[in-house]
Amino acid sequence: MERFTAAADLHTWSVGQKQAGMKIGLVPTMGYLHEGHLSLIREARRHCDKVIVSIFVNPTQFAPNEDYDAYPHKEAEDIALCEAEGAAAVFLPTPEEMYPTGASTWVEEVTLAKGYCGAQRPIHFRGVCTVVAKLFNIAAPDVAVFGQKDFQQVAVIRRMVRDLNFPVRIIRAPIIRDEDGLAKSSRNTYLSPDARKSALCLSRALAAAGEAVANGERNAAVIESAIRETTTAEGWLPDYVNVVDSETLMPLETICPGASAILLACRKNGLRLIDNILL
Amino acid sequence: MERFTAAADLHTWSVGQKQAGMKIGLVPTMGYLHEGHLSLIREARRHCDKVIVSIFVNPTQFAPNEDYDAYPHKEAEDIALCEAEGAAAVFLPTPEEMYPTGASTWVEEVTLAKGYCGAQRPIHFRGVCTVVAKLFNIAAPDVAVFGQKDFQQVAVIRRMVRDLNFPVRIIRAPIIRDEDGLAKSSRNTYLSPDARKSALCLSRALAAAGEAVANGERNAAVIESAIRETTTAEGWLPDYVNVVDSETLMPLETICPGASAILLACRKNGLRLIDNILL
Numbered sequence: 001m002e003r004f005t006a007a008a009d010l011h012t013w014s015v016g017q018k019q020a021g022m023k024i025g026l027v028p029t030m031g032y033l034h035e036g037h038l039s040l041i042r043e044a045r046r047h048c049d050k051v052i053v054s055i056f057v058n059p060t061q062f063a064p065n066e067d068y069d070a071y072p073h074k075e076a077e078d079i080a081l082c083e084a085e086g087a088a089a090v091f092l093p094t095p096e097e098m099y100p101t102g103a104s105t106w107v108e109e110v111t112l113a114k115g116y117c118g119a120q121r122p123i124h125f126r127g128v129c130t131v132v133a134k135l136f137n138i139a140a141p142d143v144a145v146f147g148q149k150d151f152q153q154v155a156v157i158r159r160m161v162r163d164l165n166f167p168v169r170i171i172r173a174p175i176i177r178d179e180d181g182l183a184k185s186s187r188n189t190y191l192s193p194d195a196r197k198s199a200l201c202l203s204r205a206l207a208a209a210g211e212a213v214a215n216g217e218r219n220a221a222v223i224e225s226a227i228r229e230t231t232t233a234e235g236w237l238p239d240y241v242n243v244v245d246s247e248t249l250m251p252l253e254t255i256c257p258g259a260s261a262i263l264l265a266c267r268k269n270g271l272r273l274i275d276n277i278l279l
Numbered sequence: 280m281e282r283f284t285a286a287a288d289l290h291t292w293s294v295g296q297k298q299a300g301m302k303i304g305l306v307p308t309m310g311y312l313h314e315g316h317l318s319l320i321r322e323a324r325r326h327c328d329k330v331i332v333s334i335f336v337n338p339t340q341f342a343p344n345e346d347y348d349a350y351p352h353k354e355a356e357d358i359a360l361c362e363a364e365g366a367a368a369v370f371l372p373t374p375e376e377m378y379p380t381g382a383s384t385w386v387e388e389v390t391l392a393k394g395y396c397g398a399q400r401p402i403h404f405r406g407v408c409t410v411v412a413k414l415f416n417i418a419a420p421d422v423a424v425f426g427q428k429d430f431q432q433v434a435v436i437r438r439m440v441r442d443l444n445f446p447v448r449i450i451r452a453p454i455i456r457d458e459d460g461l462a463k464s465s466r467n468t469y470l471s472p473d474a475r476k477s478a479l480c481l482s483r484a485l486a487a488a489g490e491a492v493a494n495g496e497r498n499a500a501v502i503e504s505a506i507r508e509t510t511t512a513e514g515w516l517p518d519y520v521n522v523v524d525s526e527t528l529m530p531l532e533t534i535c536p537g538a539s540a541i542l543l544a545c546r547k548n549g550l551r552l553i554d555n556i557l558l
Contacts, residue, residue, distance in 0.1 A: 007444055015446075019298075102527075104390035105408070105442035111383035129384070130443070137444040163384035164409070165286055165416040167294075248381070 001082065002089035007098070007138045010091050014052065014140045017088075022049040026141035026168075028132060031055040032072040033081050036176040036184035040145045041085040043173040047143045050088035054135055055079075059095055061127030072189050091139065098134060107133045107164070109156045112249050116152050116240050116263055117274065125156050132157055136166050145171045149183050151263055151276040155249050175276070177203060183275045190271055198234040199273055202266055205230035206277040209262055213279050218255045227264060236266035236273070246278060255279055280361065281368040286377070286417045289370050293331065293419045296367075301328040305420035305447075307411060310334040311351040312360050315455040315463035319424045320364040322452040326422045329367035333414055334358075338374055340406030351468050370418065377413060386412045386443070388435045391528045395431050395519050395542055396553065404435050411436055415445050424450045428462050430542055430555040434528050454555070456482060462554045469550055477513040478552055481545055484509035485556040488541055492558050497534045506543060515545035515552070525557060534558055 004010040014024055025048030027040045044051040055078055062068035082090050106126050113125035146154045154172045161170055176184045181203035191199060205227040220243035227241045243252045246261040260279040283289040293303055304327030306319045323330040334357055341347035361369050385405050392404035425433045433451045440449055455463045460482035484506040499522035506520045522531045525540040539558040
C-alpha cells in the first residue's frame with residue numbers, strides 16, 4: 001500500500017493509475033477508523049480497481065468552540081486497517097499541505113447546507129465542501145464513497161458535484177451500527193457507558209418510525225412527535241427531527257416512501273449525536 | 280472543429296483526447312472575439328495539442344445593474360474565428376446547461392477578489408471563479424490561458440487553482456492593443472468615437488509610468504499621482520489606480536521591478552475601462 005503526504009505525489013500516482021486503465025475510488029475520512037469506514041472502503045473496492053483512503057482531520061470544518069483539538073487519533077492503527085481492507089493508497093497530509101499560507105478560496109453550497117447540522121454549525125459544510133473539492137482535484141477519483149450516517153453531508157456533496165461538474169460519482173453507503181443499534185461514529189468514544197446506553201433511544205426511535213411508515217403512516221408531524229417523545233424521555237433533546245426529501249432535504253408534511261428520510265440530532269450533557277433513516 | 284453545447288459531451292471528448300495522449304488547452308471567453316482572444320488561442324496552441332474555446336456569457340458574474348443583457352454577441356463569426364485559429368473544439372453551453380434549476384454552489388476567493396474591480400463589483404469574481412471551476416471540471420484542461428487585460432481575474436484564478444488543487448496550469452497572455460494603444464476589449468464597442476479617442480489616456484498614462492520606472496522611479500505614490508492626473512485631464516476619473524504586488528495584489532509603496540504591476544480603472548459618462556501594466 002502506498003502512503004502519500006504530498007498532494008502532488010498522490011496526484012501523479014493516481015493519474016498514472018488511470019492512464020494504466022485503473023478505476024480510482026476515494027474514501028475521505030478524518031481517521032479514527034471504525035467498522036463504518038471499513039465498509040466504505042469495501043464499497044469503494046466493489047466499484048474500483050484502486051482505492052485511496054484520505055485521513056485528514058480538516059480544521060476548516062470545525063468552529064473554534066468545537067472539538068478539533070480533541071478529535072481522536074490513531075494513525076498507525078488506521079493505516080494498518082486500510083492495508084488490511086485492501087486500500088491501494090492512504091493520503092495523510094498535514095494541515096499546512098492542505099491549507100498553505102494565505103489560502104483564501106472556499107467552496108460553499110448555500111441551500112442544502114443551511115438547515116439541520118448547518119444551522120448549528122454555520123461554517124461546517126463550507127469546510128467540508130472545500131476539502132472535498134481539494135481531495136477530488138488531488139486524487140482524481142472516478143468514484144467517492146461517503147457514509148449515510150452524515151446524511152446532510154452526502155446531500156451537500158452530491159449537490160456540489162452536480163453544480164460544479166466534478167467528474168466523480170458519489171456513492172452513499174449504508175449506516176453501520178453496533179449490535180445494539182447505535183450508529184458507529186468516531187465521536188462515540190466521547191460517550192460514558194451510561195450516556196452510550198441512553199443514546200440507543202435515537203436508533204430505537206428511528207427504527208420505530210421506519211416501522212410505522214412501513215405500516216402505512218404518512219403524516220410527518222406524527223412521526224416527528226413520536227421520535228421527539230422517545231429521545232426526550234431519555235434526556236436526549238432534539239436539535240432537530242425532520243422528515244425530509246432525501247435529495248433536496250426540504251421538510252415534508254407527507255412522507256413519500258422511497259424519496260424521504262428522517263434526520264435527527266440530539267444533545268445531552270454537552271454531547272451531540274446524529275442519526276437518520278431512509279424511508 | 281467540434282462543437283459542443285452539452286457539458287457531458289465535451290467532457291467525454293476531452294477525456295478521450297487525453298487518453299489518446301493529447302495535451303488539452305482551454306481558452307474561456309464570453310464571445311464577441313477580438314484579436315486579444317485570438318492571441319490566447321494561439322498561446323494555448325503553442326502549449327497544447329487540442330485547444331477548446333468556451334463561449335459563454337456567464338450570468339453569475341454580472342450584477343443586476345450591469346450589462347449582461349446588453350453584452351455583445353456574434354456567435355457565428357466567433358465560431359468561424361475559432362476554426363480559423365485552429366481550435367479543436369468550441370463549447371457553447373446555454374445558461375440552463377451551466378446553471379441547472381436550484382444551482383446552489385459557489386466558489387469564492389475572498390482576499391485577492393476584494394479590492395479593485397471586486398470593490399465595485401462584489402459578486403463578480405465569485406461568478407468568475409464558479410464558472411471557471413465548472414469549465415475546468417467539464418473540459419479537463421492541462422493548461423488554461425487568460426488575458427493579462429483582466430489582471431485581477433488572472434490573479435484570483437491562479438489563487439483558486441492553488442487553493443483548490445486544480446491540476447491546471449494557468450498562463451497569463453500579454454495584453455493586445457489597437458495600434459493607438461487602446462487595450463482590446465469586447466466592451467470597446469460601447470465607446471463613441473470621441474470617448475474612444477479620450478480613452479487613449481489610460482494606456483498613455485501606463486506607458487509613461489512604465490518608462491518612469493525604467494528610468495529609476497520607485498515611489499508608487501508619485502507614479503499613481505501622475506497617472507491620476509493624466510486620465511483626469513481627459514475626463515476619465517480613476518475608480519482606482521494602484522501599484523501592486525503582481526501575485527498577491529497587495530498595494531506597494533515601493534515599486535519592485537519584476538514583481539509589480541499597476542492596475543487602473545477609470546470611468547467617464549457611465550462607461551468604465553480597465554488597463555494595467557507589468558513593471
